[in-house]
Amino acid sequence: MKQQGNLLIPEFQDMLDAHQRIEPYIHRTPVLTSSFLNELTGAQLFFKCENFQKAGAFKVRGACNAVFGLDDEKAKIGVATHSSGNHALSLSYAAGRRGIPCTVVMPHSAPQAKKDAVRGYGGTIVECEPSTSSREATFAKVVEETGADFVHPYNDPRVIAGQGTCSRELIEQTNRLDMVIAPIGGGGMVSGTCLTLSNLAPEVKIYAAEPEQADDAYRSFKAGKIIADDAPETIADGLKVPLKDLTWHFVSNYVTDIFTASEQEIIDSLKLTLKRMKIVIEPSCAVPLAVILKNKEIFRGKKVGVILTGGNVDLHKMPLND
C-alpha cells in the first residue's frame, strides 16, 4: 500500500498477496464463451463467471482478503459492515470461514433471503431504518460497542486488492485480450481491475458499464469529479451506490470510458444471457453486454473480457415472462 494525500492506495503486490491469501476460500471461476453472442456483437467475448463464485459474487474476494489479512488479535474482535447485498453475504462467509464474529447493519426492509443467507453463514444482523442517517447512526453504535473492524463494501484498499484477483485469473485464462468491461456501482470491481491490469497487462483497455438510471459514475467521469445520485432506481440494484475517493482514484486514472444502458436494454441482455449462455446472473451483470450491443463499433473485432459479477437474484422476480 502507498499513502497518497489522505488515501491509502493498494499496489500490485497487495493484489498478489491477496490472491495467495484468499485462494483456499474462493473458486477460480470458469471463463465461458458463446458463438451466438460473438456473432451478434461482432466481438470475441470471454465471460468471467463470478456468478459461480462462493457466496454468489466477486465480493467474496475482497471480503476474504480483509478478513484473512487481520492479525489474530484484531480478528478475534471481529468485523462489521453495512450492506443489504452481496458484500453482507461475502463478509459473513469470510468471517464464518475464519471463525470470527461478523455484524452486518441492514435495513429491516432487506429481502428475507439475504437476511437468511447472512445468518446461514454465521453473521449477526442489526437492523436499521431504510435511511442513510439511521444506517450511519446504527453502524456507529455497532462499531463503538463491538470494536469491530469496519470492512467497507468497496472503498477499502484491502477490498480493492481482493477484487483485483478476478482479472488476474481472467488474464491467465485467456489469450491477449484487447479490453475488459465490468459493471460499475461503487467501483470496487472496476478499481481492482484497474489495479491489476495497469500492472499486468497495461495494453488492455478498461471500460465500465452503468445503468442510465444510476449513471453517477458516468457523469462523474465526464465531469472529472465525484457526483452522487440521489436515490437512483434501477433493476441493476447492485449498481446504485456512488463512487468514493479511493475508487474514484482508480476510475479517473485508468478507465478508458464509461457507457450506459437503459432498463429495457439491461433486461434484454439479461434474457439473452439466460437463454443463450444458460447461466443465471444478476441484472447488474447484464449491463456490460447491453453496452457492447449498443456500442458495437467500439468492440467489433476485439477480444473482450466481460466480468459477470454475481448470481444472487430472486428467480421469481426475473423478467422471463414476456
Place this chain on the structure above:
Amino acid sequence: MKQQGNLLIPEFQDMLDAHQRIEPYIHRTPVLTSSFLNELTGAQLFFKCENFQKAGAFKVRGACNAVFGLDDEKAKIGVATHSSGNHALSLSYAAGRRGIPCTVVMPHSAPQAKKDAVRGYGGTIVECEPSTSSREATFAKVVEETGADFVHPYNDPRVIAGQGTCSRELIEQTNRLDMVIAPIGGGGMVSGTCLTLSNLAPEVKIYAAEPEQADDAYRSFKAGKIIADDAPETIADGLKVPLKDLTWHFVSNYVTDIFTASEQEIIDSLKLTLKRMKIVIEPSCAVPLAVILKNKEIFRGKKVGVILTGGNVDLHKMPLND
C-alpha cells in the same frame, strides 16, 4: 466397431476416434461444484455442464461424430433424422458446420423455438402429424427421396461413440470418481458413458436416473428385457423415448442400478440447481440430483460425477413462481 448378432457395437477406439474427430466443433464443457449441494447430499458432486455445450446439449457430440465420419460422397447426399428435440438441433448444427444437407422430420406441433433453431443452423424441416405412424411414413419418404444417411437420435453406434466423449472429459477433469450418474431416456448418453468408463475407469459405478412417469428403462432393467411406455408424460420431456437394442446392450451389461424420481422431486431439484448453481438446465438434467437426494445412503461420502445433459428450455415455462 464389432458385430455381435445383428448389432454393430461401438468399441473404445471408436470413442477415441470420435473425440479427435469432433473436438473442433464442440466445447470441452466445464465441471462445476457446489458446497451447498455437497452438504445437502453428503456426497461430493461434480457436475459436467453439457448445458453449455454447442447447440445446447451433449447430443451434438454424437451428431458431429456421425456427420464428420461420413466419407465425402455420402456426406454430399446429406443426413436425416426424426426428432423434435436436441438431436434435431445437433444434427442440423453438425451438418451446417460440414456444409451438407440435413433434413429433420418433426411434428407440426413442435415448439416454434426448436423449428427456428433447426432452420437457423441450416436444416430443412419436413413436418408430419404428431403420431408414430405419420412420423415413420414421412421419414421413410424423406430417406427414399433424398438418399440421406439416417442418424438415429441414440440407437446408432456412431452416436453412442460420440456421447462417450463426455465422460472421457469428465474423468480427465476430476480425480478418482466413485460413480457417475446420468439421466436416461433412449439411453444414448448412458450407453456412451458405459462404453467409455468400462474401458477407461471400470471401477466407477454407473447409475441412471429416470422420471417415475416415464420409467420404462427402470422397468426394463428390473425385468431384464426392453419394456416400452405408451406415451408417457413428464416435465423431463427429453426422457420420454424408450430404450432400443443397442442402448439396451450397454444398459443391461454395465449399469449398476436405475433410480426414479417424481415430478415434484424433479421440479424441486431443478429449482435448487438454478438457485444454488446459477445455471439453466433442462428438467431432464434435474432427475439425477433428485435421485441422489432421494437415495442419500447410496451416494453419501462418494465422489459422484453428475452429467447435466442440456440447457434448451423455454424459460417462461420454468416453474419458478412458487
